[in-house]
Amino acid sequence: MTTSQISLLVLILVGGIGILLIGVSALMKAAARKKAKACTAVTMGTVIDHRFMGEGRMNPVLEYTVDGTQYRAKKQFRGIKTKSLSGLPIRTQATAYEDAKGWLHVQTGPIARLGTLAEQLWPLGSQMTVYYNPSNPDKSYVERPIVGNFATLMFNIAGFLLIAMSILLYVLIQR
Numbered sequence: 211m212t213t214s215q216i217s218l219l220v221l222i223l224v225g226g227i228g229i230l231l232i233g234v235s236a237l238m239k240a241a242a243r244k245k246a247k248a249c250t251a252v253t254m255g256t257v258i259d260h261r262f263m264g265e266g267r268m269n270p271v272l273e274y275t276v277d278g279t280q281y282r283a284k285k286q287f288r289g290i291k292t293k294s295l296s297g298l299p300i301r302t303q304a305t306a307y308e309d310a311k312g313w314l315h316v317q318t319g320p321i322a323r324l325g326t327l328a329e330q331l332w333p334l335g336s337q338m339t340v341y342y343n344p345s346n347p348d349k350s351y352v353e354r355p356i357v358g359n360f361a362t363l364m365f366n367i368a369g370f371l372l373i374a375m376s377i378l379l380y381v382l383i384q385r
Contacts (some may be wrong), residue, residue, distance in 0.1 A: 213383055213384070214384070216383055217379070217380045217383035217384050218380070220376060220379045220380060220383060221376045221377065221379070221380040222376075223376075224372055224373075224375055224376035224379065225372065225373050225376035225377070227369075227372050228368070228369040228370065228371070228372030228373035228375075228376065229369065229373065230369070231365045231366075231368050231369035231372065232365065232366055232369035232370070234365050235362040235363075235365035235366045235369065238361065238362050238365070239357055239358055239362055242355060242356065242357045242358075243355075243357055245343075245349060245351070245355070246341075246351065246355030246357065248343045248345070248346075248349065249341040249342050249343050249349065249350055249351055249355070250341070250343070250344060251276075251341070251342050251343070251344040251347075252339060252340070252341055252342075253274050253275070253276060253339075253340050253342065254274065254337045254338070254339060254340065255272030255273060255274035255283060255337065255338050255339070255340040255352065256272060256273055256274070256335060256336070256337060257270045257271070257272055257332045257333065257334055257335065257336045257337075257338065258271055258272065258273045258282075258334065259271040259334075260325065260328040260329070260332065261284060262324050262325070262328070265290070265292060266290055266292035266306075266314075266316035266318065266324070267290050267314075268306075268314070268316070268324050268327070268328045269284045269285050269286070269287070270284070270285050270328065270331070270332035270338070270352075271283075271284050272284075272285065272338055272340060272352055274340045274342070274350070276342060276347035277347070279347065281342070281347055281348055281350065283340055283342075283350045283351065283352050284352070285332075285338070285352040285353065286351065286352070286356045286359075287308065287312055287313060287314040287356065287359075288311060288312035288313050288356050288358070288359050288360065289313055289314075289359055289360035289363075290313070290314045290316060290360075291313055291314070291315045291316070292315075292316045292317075292318070293315075293316070293317045293318070294317075294318050303317075304317060304318045304323070304326075304327060305317045305327070306324075306327040306328075306330070306331055307331070308331070312354060312356055338352050338353055339352070339353050340352055341355075
């Protein structure tokens with residue numbers, strides 16, 4: 211193989227993977243938009259539990275009823291922004307809140323109980339709005355649809371970096 215062929219192969223393979231990642235991000239966003247558009251019926255859901263996935267990630271679990279059948283939904287966030295202040299000589303108060311753009315902010319100190327923070331944000335028995343698909347009530351979202359999240363952002367960044375890297379490699383191999 212000549213260097214021109216190798217550089218072209220690198221450009222196509224690495225750049226192609228980048229384009230594929232950007233395409234996956236676009237598909238994820240399209241699926242979220244389609245779900246949000248289909249969820250036109252509204253009901254109230256009751257917080258029945260909290261889920262903890264580590265590293266400050268927590269979600270309320272809601273139960274809602276449509277035509278006598280109970281369903282469950284987990285509130286989603288655009289992403290989680292955590293700040294850990296452990297090791298500081300001053301006492302810090304653990305806090306958590308959701309901003310207007312759908313990001314969950316969690317600040318923890320040396321001792322933090324996520325269960326307490328979740329209970330303060332979403333007390334068991336409290337009500338939240340659930341939007342569901344009238345044709346398929348199991349498809350739903352809580353309070354607001356999340357279209358672009360942290361995962362789609364990372365797919366886009368990785369895709370653009372791979373495309374840039376493939377162009378750079380192409381130029382370097384051509385020299």
